[in-house]
Amino acid sequence: MKRLIVIAAGLGYEDLERLGMRKMAGLEFRSAMSVFPAVTCVAQATFRTAAEPCDHGMVSNGFFSRKLLKPSFWEQSAALVAGPRIWDATRAGGAKVGMYFWQQSLGESVDTVLSPAPIHKHGGGMIMRNYTRPAGMGDMLNQVCGTFPLHRYWGPLASPKVGRAVLANFFAMADAHEPDVAFLYLPTLDYHAQRYGPASRAATRALREFRGQMEKLTDFAAKKGATLTVCGDYAIAAVDIPPAHPNATLRREGFFNVRPVAGRAYPDFYSSRAFAMCDHEIAHVYVRDPEDVAKVADALAATGEYEAVECRAGQHWAHPSAGELLLTAKKGSWCAYPWWTDAREAPDWATHIDIHNKPGYDPCELFFDGLFSLKTCQDAARIKGTHGRQSTIAWASTDLRVGGDSMKAIAARVLA
Numbered sequence: 001m002k003r004l005i006v007i008a009a010g011l012g013y014e015d016l017e018r019l020g021m022r023k024m025a026g027l028e029f030r031s032a033m034s035v036f037p038a039v040t041c042v043a044q045a046t047f048r049t050a051a052e053p054c055d056h057g058m059v060s061n062g063f064f065s066r067k068l069l070k071p072s073f074w075e076q077s078a079a080l081v082a083g084p085r086i087w088d089a090t091r092a093g094g095a096k097v098g099m100y101f102w103q104q105s106l107g108e109s110v111d112t113v114l115s116p117a118p119i120h121k122h123g124g125g126m127i128m129r130n131y132t133r134p135a136g137m138g139d140m141l142n143q144v145c146g147t148f149p150l151h152r153y154w155g156p157l158a159s160p161k162v163g164r165a166v167l168a169n170f171f172a173m174a175d176a177h178e179p180d181v182a183f184l185y186l187p188t189l190d191y192h193a194q195r196y197g198p199a200s201r202a203a204t205r206a207l208r209e210f211r212g213q214m215e216k217l218t219d220f221a222a223k224k225g226a227t228l229t230v231c232g233d234y235a236i237a238a239v240d241i242p243p244a245h246p247n248a249t250l251r252r253e254g255f256f257n258v259r260p261v262a263g264r265a266y267p268d269f270y271s272s273r274a275f276a277m278c279d280h281e282i283a284h285v286y287v288r289d290p291e292d293v294a295k296v297a298d299a300l301a302a303t304g305e306y307e308a309v310e311c312r313a314g315q316h317w318a319h320p321s322a323g324e325l326l327l328t329a330k331k332g333s334w335c336a337y338p339w340w341t342d343a344r345e346a347p348d349w350a351t352h353i354d355i356h357n358k359p360g361y362d363p364c365e366l367f368f369d370g371l372f373s374l375k376t377c378q379d380a381a382r383i384k385g386t387h388g389r390q391s392t393i394a395w396a397s398t399d400l401r402v403g404g405d406s407m408k409a410i411a412a413r414v415l416a
Contacts (some may be wrong), residue, residue: 001225005182005288006398008044008102009210010189010387012235013394015198021207025096025214027230027396033406036390037282037326039200041074041103041408044107044185045081047231048102050315050412057082058104059322060279061361064286069269071277071359074117076131078108084110086415088179098179100170101187106131114141114169118150126150130169137173144172150404153187155353156368160206163188163213171220181415182226188213193236195366197384203236221398229402229414232393236385237281240332243380244305246276246283247339247360251390253299255292256339260282265345267359275302277323278335278360281388284323301325307331308387334386337362343378353377 009066013031014209016022022029035046035053037060045058053059058081062073081104087097098112099105105115111381117131128150132138141148145168152162158251163186170184188210214230221228249258255274258265269275275288276283285300287293293311299311308328317326329335337360340346349358353376363386367377395410397403404410 003180004239004415005184005217005221005224005228005337006047006228007184007186007192007214007228008229008233009186009230010193010234011210011230011232012198013232013392015203015207016165016234016394018023018199019121019204019207022394024211027214027218027228027398029230029394032231032395032404033209033390034232034234034393035407037279037388038232038391038393039279039282039388043233044103045347046407047411048085048087048183049083050086050408051083051321052408054316054319055083057088057319057321059319060282060284062277062279062359063321064275064277064284064323066286067114071269071275073358073361074103074355076104076106076117078104078106080104080155081109086411089233090181090364090415095180096185097181098173098177099183100365101166102183103185107356112137112173112179113244116148116150116153122287132173132176133334137176140176141169141172142252145169148196152154155365158187158189158191160188160209164211165217167213174220174224184212184217186213189236191192191366194363194383194385195237198236199238200384203385204295218398227397227399229395229397229399229410231395231410233408234387235391235393238332239384239386239388243332243334243336243383244283244329245329245336245338245341246278246285246300246305246327247298247337248341249303250274250276250285250296251339253296255296255299258339258345263344265340266337266347275359276335276337278337279388280361280363280386281329281330283335283360284328285325285327287324290324297325299392299412302326305330305333322364328389329386331389334363334383334388336360336380346378352380352410 113133119127
């Protein structure tokens with residue numbers, strides 16, 4: 001049976017070309033177009049289904065429940081991704097499939113799973129632990145690889161070197177369970193490109209770190225007799241103008257309401273007529289009353305902060321879970337979720353890492369607020385890299401039958 005390892009990473013083709021790194025670890029990288037919106041959960045759902053967002057239902061890294069009137073980010077249930085998987089026929093034929101650090105992998109129709117899942121303790125702090133299937137693998141991984149450094153996976157201490165821990169855990173899982181098809185996400189390239197920009201020295205160092213990690217992967221694949229396919233989720237673009245603040249606009253125009261508590265402005269989704277769920281360069285805008293859609297679109301467009309303000313009808317991302325409108329920030333900008341302009345109004349959780357409960361993606365969590373502060377930064381001007389618009393990704397494969405000019409096309413052929 002054909003063995004395969006698929007790697008996902010924030011790998012842009014233009015960055016490799018600029019640095020003369022199109023060839024690395026015995027692979028020659030080529031260009032293809034990303035999915036849109038080009039964010040992690042959408043991209044990885046597209047790859048595992050070879051389908052568009054309007055079919056698989058992942059339209060962002062988050063979603064807004066119209067029944068609960070509540071946004072939620074970075075949920076891990078595989079049930080959020082609709083449709084058949086590209087490995088279904090292979091697995092039905094007896095192949096074992098594993099997913100490692102891949103989004104929406106919990107409860108997936110695979111044989112082994114490894115995913116970040118710390119336990120938040122009631123009295124504060126957390127237990128640094130990954131979710132594993134089989135469940136007993138957690139203890140084995142801790143013994144073989146040491147405690148997984150989740151504090152390096154996201155937040156102010158996040159480091160490209162966390163990819164080394166990802167690989168160590170993947171290798172241990174693969175040695176123990178011998179998957180025929182393995183999907184692995186490497187977070188190595190995400191941090192410095194967003195902090196300092198994709199052309200920064202730090203981002204270049206991260207790419208060199210990634211190259212070293214890829215060399216270990218190609219050696220491992222050769223040892224296992226597996227073909228290796230690498231595909232970028234998205235390309236990170238430089239930020240050089242201030243971010244858009246759609247919720248601040250919606251609040252000013254009377255569409256978004258807040259709940260004042262102890263001088264802070266907490267969101268009131270129950271009474272708000274519109275809300276922008278911000279995610280890097282894009283934002284889904286949920287509008288409760290159809291008669292308000294045109295008014296909301298006009299109010300947002302009038303700010304001049306967006307490249308596009310699109311209605312859902314007829315779009316390839318037009319799944320029922322999508323917003324009535326989709327915003328794309330101007331090139332060089334991104335969409336920030338805050339609805340406040342006075343820092344004193346910021347909710348108490350705004351200065352903490354809270355990726356699952358914040359009502360929007362917050363890249364400011366990559367910085368501490370100050371040298372001796374444990375709070376996260378609120379200065380959006382520090383963010384120098386973003387993604388979300390359709391972009392040119394890099395891909396490579398040791399299987400000459402794999403190919404295509406888009407992520408969806410590559411996914412459709414990877415197990416053919």
